[in-house]
Amino acid sequence: MTGLVGLDLAYTGLVGTIPASMPCLRNLTYPSLDHNELTGAIPSGLGALPFIHDLDLSYNQLSGQVAFRKEVVEQLGPKLKLAGNDGLCLGSEMVGTDLVRVEIDGCISANLAESLARDGSAVTSSGSSLGSDSWYHVALALLPAACLPTHIMTLV
Structure with a gap:
């Protein structure tokens, strides 16, 4: 099975966690x-x-921080589909990563929200707290910076 190239298990009713193996x-x-x-x-x-x-991995109930390296996220770009998983979060280590074409709903750290706002990505919704960091719900899209809420520019 190690030679498996494609694995399409979409819409199959899978329940549980993605196997660590x-x-x-x-x-x-x-x-x-x-x-x-x-x-x-x-x-x-x-x-x-x-x-x-x-x-x-879109439209599941996945949660936690996306622990992929920045290079992987940029390489996959629009082919990384995480939308519909409101519990997923992108952390501060993604600052400087091109996320404009990545499909994700969920939350991001305040540092990443500030970085995205400077880059002209769309960051919407209100903030909340997760541990010692502030987190913001996010929807990334190709919108001009003028469409951004003004409070995003002042995040720390």
């Missing part, structure tokens, strides 16, 4: 697990697969 499928290029009832965190090794080209 999934990153062992080293040749996996096109995993599609969207529109299920998957919960918990995304295994960090999933984004480190050497041949990953498209990753669709």
